[in-house]
Amino acid sequence: MPWSPRAALLWDVVLGFGGTAAFLIDLGADLWAAGQYVVSGRYLWAALVLALLGLASVALQLFSWLWLRADPAGLHAPQPPGRCLALLHLLQLGYLYRCVQGLQQGLLVWRQEAPSEFDLAYADFLTLDISMLRLFETFLETTPQLTLLLAIVLQSGRAESYQWVGICTSFVGISWALLDYHRALRTCLPSKSLLGLGSSVVYFLWNLLLLWPRVLAVALFSALFPHYVALHFLGLWLVLLFWVWLQGTDFMPDSCSEWLYRATVATILYFSWFNVAEGRTRGRATIHLVFLLSDSVLLVVTWVTHIAWLPSGIPLQMLLPVSGICFLLGLALRLVYYRWLHPRCRQEPDQVDGAWGLRSLEWRRLPQNRRMAQLAQSFFPRVRDEAALPQKGEANGVL
Template sequence: MPWSPRAALLRDLVLGVLGTAAFLLDLGTDLWAAGQYVLSGRYLWAVLVLALLGLASVALQLFSWVWLSADPADLHAPQAPGRCLALLHLLQLGYLYRCVQGLQQGLLVWQQEAPSEFDLAYADFLSLDISMLRLFETFLETTPQLTLVLAIILQSGQAEYYQWVGVCTSFVGISWALLDYHRALRTCLPSKPLLGLASSAVYFLWNLLLLWPRVLAVALFSALFPYYVALHFLGLWLVLLLWVWLQGTDFMPDPSSEWLYRATVATILYFSWFNVAEGHTRGRATIHLAFLLSDSVLLVATGVTHSTWLPSGIPLQIWLSVGGICFLLGLALRLVYYRWLHPSRRREPDQVDGVRSLLSPEGCQLPQNRRVVQLAQNFYPKARDEAVLPGKGKVNGIL
């Protein structure tokens, strides 16, 4: 049953609160783990945790600052003065400021009986930026941290309670970020219906199940060859960066910051699929899946041949068997999703869900997050044509 507009506003506000809380929980878990490593004398592990956290935070602040600088000067008024915003980003608080700003705008809209079109569009504008930043933070910090924790567990032969807390929260956070980003993209295009409850659950699960084998393969290789995993990542990252560059991305406002985006996308592609170019995505997604699968199999094969180097208490065969089952189940759920549960398979006319399309004719003078809208059009190239020609046929495409 579709959500009423007011219920949808409350849902978005609650999801925003949960997303901000998840970010703070993940941050607290990382700092907690680093502190425990220091107390136990494992200084290298603590340095690695803090280094990943710091690098991801710097990249996140750069994205946030570049976007704020490129937005129209009067769009975010009233807000903190420019010097205050610069100081917040310098102190690594830019993303958190964005989250608070989004929650304030969402609360303002929900409290109004008849919110203005500008307030609605501006709430969408902020939520789209936050969704993108959350996705970047997930693959620049959460996923590498998860890989590191699993590698430490494999290498040490034991797992502390705080490590298992970090593993569970990381897996859920990564899948949630992917689902939130996917839902956010669909709000940009008027011809794209939202994900329903069943579609959201299956989308969440297949991302979770496909991510686990990849992370496990990299973690196993990291535990056995800690000095070579950096070379492995760098080699694949350069190949993926070249692939992204050849697709001619144009997401950021200037060429120099575009390389920051390309580098981030290459990192995402090291773990999961992410589309950046216009056109049919099925072929590119299949090539990427085959590429990651081949690489993961090589990493696992190398790990198995040197498994005697690991502590005897590690149930490696069970871990790998679970990883293989998760991959097959995730692949099956992905096929089920695109065959039967994808919104384009069950489109309903005149659906009311409280969603404000950022491409609607009424929104031409309203805030439009053009960078995310352009990315959504790359994901759904047919949707742009359908917005101009409503009578056109079914939307093709994947993701």
Template sequence: MPWSPRAALLRDLVLGVLGTAAFLLDLGADLWAAGQYALRGRYLWAALVLALLGLASAALQLFSWLWLRSDPADLHGPPAPGRGLALLHLLQLGYLYRCLQGLRQGLLVWQQATPSEFDLGYADFLSMDISMLRLFETFLETTPQLTLVLAIILQSGQAEYYQWFGVGISFVSISWALLDYHRALRTCLPSKPRLGWTASVVYFLWNLLLLGPRILAVALFSALFPQYVALHFLGLWVVLLLWVWLQQTEFMHDAGSEWLYRGTVATILYFSWFNVSEGHTRGRATIHLIFLLSDSVLLVATWVIYGPWLPTEISSHMWLAVGGICFLVGLALRLCYYCWLHPSCHWEPEPVDGTRVDGPRSLFACEHYQPFQNRRMTQLAWSFFPKAKDESILPGKGEVNGVL
């Protein structure tokens, strides 16, 4: 059953609140864990948690600031990005500012009986950037933190209550960020099929179940050989970075910042699939899956040989059984999703009378409504949904409709 316009606006507002709350909760869990490690004399663990948090936050603020500077000067209203926003980003508050700005715009749209086209489009624009930044934060900070916590649990042989709390929050946050990004991709397309509850649940679960074994494999290796895990990451990261470069991405507005994006994508690919270009997506996804699976098997094999040295109370057979079952179930759900639930399986163009009610833009039958376009997300959406590309022409760089 399709969402009514008011219900869709309220749904998006509630999801925005939950996303912001999840970010703050995850941040609080990391700071809590770092504080507990420091109090117990585990200064190296505390330093690693804070270092991962700081590096990820710096990259996130840089992305946010570069996007603000490349947007049209009058898009966000007066004043244009200046010293105040620069200071917020310098204080590592830029992403939180964007989340609050998106919530404010969403509340403004929901309160209006008949929202203006600009307010609806601007709310979509902000939510797309927030979804993308949330995805970056997830794989630059949450996923490495989760791997570190699991490695600490395996190495110490016990888990504290704050560690289990962080593990649970992290797993849910990672899968939620992927689902939110997937939903945001369709928001920037002129026509998009609805994402039903069944498809959303299956998409959430297969990402959770496939990510879990990968993170566990890296954590097992990290617990055994903490001195080599950085070399392992850098070795694979360079290979993945080369792969992204060969796909000739054009996500950012200049060559220098494009390498920041490519490096971030390579980090995501270390843990999960992420499509950045058009073409044979299924083939690239299969190659990537085989690549990660082979690497994970090698990491697990290393742990099987040396694993008995770890002081954990859980047997190796239990870890292997749980990881293997999660991977097989996740792979089965992924195949089911792309065979029967993926939008390309049920592609329907946008009705010309504007009767579809799956989101804020459906409030108006505006056939030519495009006051601005989030070029960043539109490029990725066309790569993910190639059938939508022939309905639009991507504006060139520097144009108002080609916001970077």
């Protein structure tokens, strides 16, 4: 049963609050861990945690600032003066400012009995940017932090309470960001309905189950060869960066900033699938899955040949079968999702959930987030064909 438009709007606001809270909790867990490492004299671990946090934050602020500069003039009015916005980004607060701005706009739209077309479009515009930034933060900071944390636990042979908190919040935050990003993509396309509750749960689970084996394989290698993991990452990252470049991405406002985007996408591909090109995605997704699986198997084989190097108190022999089961289960859930639970499988092609239910055909004349719309067309290969077909009524010149 589809949600009413107001219920969908309220759910969007709740998800926005949840995403912001998850970001702050994960940030607090990282700072807590860094502080504990300093207190225990593990200065290298603390430096690595803070370095990953700082690099990801700088990249996030750059994306946010470049997008603001590229947006149409007057779109975000009223806004703080340009110098204040620049200062917020220099202080690494640009992403949080966007989260607050998005929540304010979402609440404004939800309180209105009949929200205007512009308010609806602007709320989606902000939400889409926040979702993309959250995904970047997840794979530039949260996922590497989780890998580092697992490697530290494997090396030390025990896990402290703050480390368990970091592991749990990281896994949930990563899967949440993937789900939120996929859900946000669909709001770019009026022909695509939003994910239902059952589809969202399965999508969340298969991302979580497929991510765990990859992160564990890299963490095992990091625990064994802490001096070589950077070379491993750099080698694969360069290959993936070349692959992204070959696909001819055109996401950022200029060619220089486009390389920042490509570098970020290559980092995401090191851990998970991310589509950036138009056309059928099944072949590319399969190639990427086989590539990551092969690399993970090689990392695990390397660990098996040096198993004596790790503390004997950790039941690592149990982790490998469990990870294998998680991978197979995640792959099965992924197939189930795309076969039976994907929104395209619904027999309601003309029914649209969420804020689109409040919109008229005038939506094309409103401000649209063309950055995310371009990615949505790449993610959903049938959109271009559907968009090329005349809409009902438009063929006769009727709006």
